[in-house]
Amino acid sequence: SLSEPATEAERAVASVWEELLDAGPVGRESNFFELGGDSLMASRVIGRVRALGYEDVRLQLLFDTENLSEFCKTLRKREAPPKQEALIEVDPSKEYESFPLTEIQHAYLVSRGDSSSQATVGTTYCQIFAVDEIDLDRLDAAWGKVQKRHGMMRASVEEDGTQSIAPSSKIGHIERAECANSSEAKQQLEEIKRTVFALAKPPLHRVVSISWHEESGKQTRLVFCFDYTVLDALSVMTVLAELAELYENPGADLPGIGLTFRDFVVGHRRDGREVEEAEGYWRSRLPELPPAPQLPLAADPSTVGEGRFERLWRTVAEPEWSAVKEKARLHGITPSAVLLACYARVLSAWSGGGGVTLNLTIFDRPEVHPDIDKVVGDFTTLLPVACRPSADASVEAQMRGVQNELAGGLEHRAVSAVWVQRELARSAGTSGVVLPVVFTSALGLSRFDLDGGFMDYLGGLSQTPQVWLDHQAMERGGGVMLSWDYVSELFPDGMIADMFDAYCSAVSSLAASDWSEPFPDLLPPSQRAARAEANSEGADLGGGTLHGRFFARAQ
Structure with missing residues (x-):
């Protein structure tokens, strides 16, 4: 059995672990990684613990210690009140105003060339699925809801190197292709999965249904293509999860989202001291x-x-x-x-x-x-x-x-x-x-x-x-x-x-x-x-x- 956290630090950290890992009661013997923690979650834990006022909390400490008790042994609370992480200011009135690219988005743009032209290789992510019975009208309606829910599903990159969101009426629809045989379908699949989007022309995604008939019956493939410039892989997984939920339950009421990607990009700034420390760390390691x-x-x-x-x-x-x-x-x-x-x-x-x-x-x-x-x-x-x-x-x-x-x-x-x-x-x-x-x-x-x-x-x-x-x-x-x-x-x-x-x-x-x-x-x-x-x-x-x-x- 687990021993209950005994110190103020142990109780505080146990509460953070329980919340972030969605774990049951955490005891002094509990190990972060055995509870399902990973590297990025460890980073969030360290951020939360620092926000609670504890100093000299390093990620390496969490990796090196056996359990909650060992991790908390060296934690010391600052006398001054902890610095609060500034929350993002949400401004719905500016939803359709252009905003800057992130560092990685800019790197993608530079590697492709002019946003208005069609590059030979884009930043494209494609997934192909087989489906047995599919109601494409119902799927298209669900897809429309997902696009209206997320502004970045309607994003484009302008020639001046900024990005903007189109109104919710500007959504894409599922394309439908009927093929004569499997060879024609395979050729279509090859062409579609190598789609390169013109970044200035939204939407920067497409869904294609490809169908053909064989002796065993009708075959259908769904092909999803996204441009990495506006959606990362984790966002694509979020979009596909919501699409599946809305298709299987058209009346589903997805929880609201209290900010936009634009709010995040405009409002989030790295702490200057953290940037300076990071630059020093990497410069010392370059050789x-x-x-x-x-x-x-x-x-x-x-x-x-x-x-x-x-x-x-x-x-x-x-x-x-x-x-x-x-x-x-x-x-x-x-x-x-x-x-x-x-x-x-x-x-x-x-x-x-x-x-x-x-x-x-x-x-x-x-x-x-x-x-x-x-x-x-x-x-x-x-x-x-x-x-x-x-x-x-x-x-x-x-x-x-x-x-x-x-x-x-x-x-x-x-x-x-x-x-x-x-x-x-x-x-x-x-x-x-x-x-x-x-x-x-x-x-x-x-x-x-x-x-x-x-x-x-x-x-x-x-x-x-x-x-x-x-x-x-x-x-x-x-x-x-x-x-x-x-x-x-x-x-x-x-x-x-x-x-x-x-x-x-x-x-x-x-x-x-x-x-x-x-x-x-x-x-x-x-x-x-x-x-x-x-x-x-x-x-x-x-x-x-x-x-x-x-x-x-x-x-």
Whole structure:
């Protein structure tokens, strides 16, 4: 049984854990991660505890301590009253006035070129579902309600680099395509999932129903395409969850939303002291950051243009994934850190075995309003994470190292990877892509399940300029769906598929393996043979640093 919190600090922190984790009674022996906490929730906990007046509260402390009692031992309350987080000022009268782009939105815009033109590769996110029986009129009505509910579903980006919201009468409708056969349907699907939106022409999303007949009966696919510039992946999941709810229950009364994305962008400002501290932290770390993964390339990135994205995906089924999560819980490791460690291990193996720095996608929503989690928009920030896999270190040690790196980055996320990459590029004297390999995890963040309700997931695609490889993880039917989107022309034939197989095998093996042992050798025999041959010939790897060679390739 649990001991009741004994001190003022323990009672205060227990209350925060219970609220944010939606947990039952928290005792002195309770462990944050065993209760279901993750890295972003840990950041919120630290923010809440600081707001209660406790000083010197660091994210790393929460990662390093065993339980509530240990975490609270060193907490000291300030004598002065705590600084209150300024709430966002809500102003409905300015709903349709233009407002600035966020840092990541601006980066997307620059990477695409002119907002009024049609880029060859956009910032597009596509999901494809199979449906058995579907009332498209009812679905279209539900889709209209979702668009009217969220202003950013009607957003556009102007040529002057601002964004604005169209009136609620300006909504899109479900497109309907009847195909003669499955081949024609497949061709339509390929074209639709590579949609590139003209940012100045709302809506920046589309839903297409594709139907055809086979001997077994009518087949229908629903294709959802969104532009990342106005909706991040977590917002897309929110939109799809609300669509499913309104379709299955047309009379559903969704809770109101007390602010808009515009209110957030206009009203939220980072604390100047936090920004200064974060800049100092990252400047001190720049010289020691490992390079981006030095993966073998089949083409010079400058000659590929925007390239063609392809997707590999696989689902780790519920029994295996539950076993992995349970072992992670007992070791105090978040599921996302488990996946990140495996991803980094594979990338390192194909990059010569050294450390790698990746861009981690963060769906960061500061607690500036009670309804902030209901708002949709592009809240994305990118966080550089240095991973230093070792052939000798245990699986647990490598996961913990990744988690600690993540904690340090989250503690100093007042500046993002966009700023860090600019500093890296400046120090190397380049304007090329710096960190083009991305890790995205939506585990524990969304109430939308890929196999939930009336739709069954069949795949999708995301494509982003200046990204070469993007890992994504989402819940699916109790398991986890893992996908890699990559620029196919950049890499040797079959290489990314080999890497993905090794990655999925590494994740699945964790259910039964001993985490006190090192990762197994993840390279397939053909790769090991090629490496041995190259090394025996004393291949000339060229001079200079890994950073320098990477920048030379990126320019």
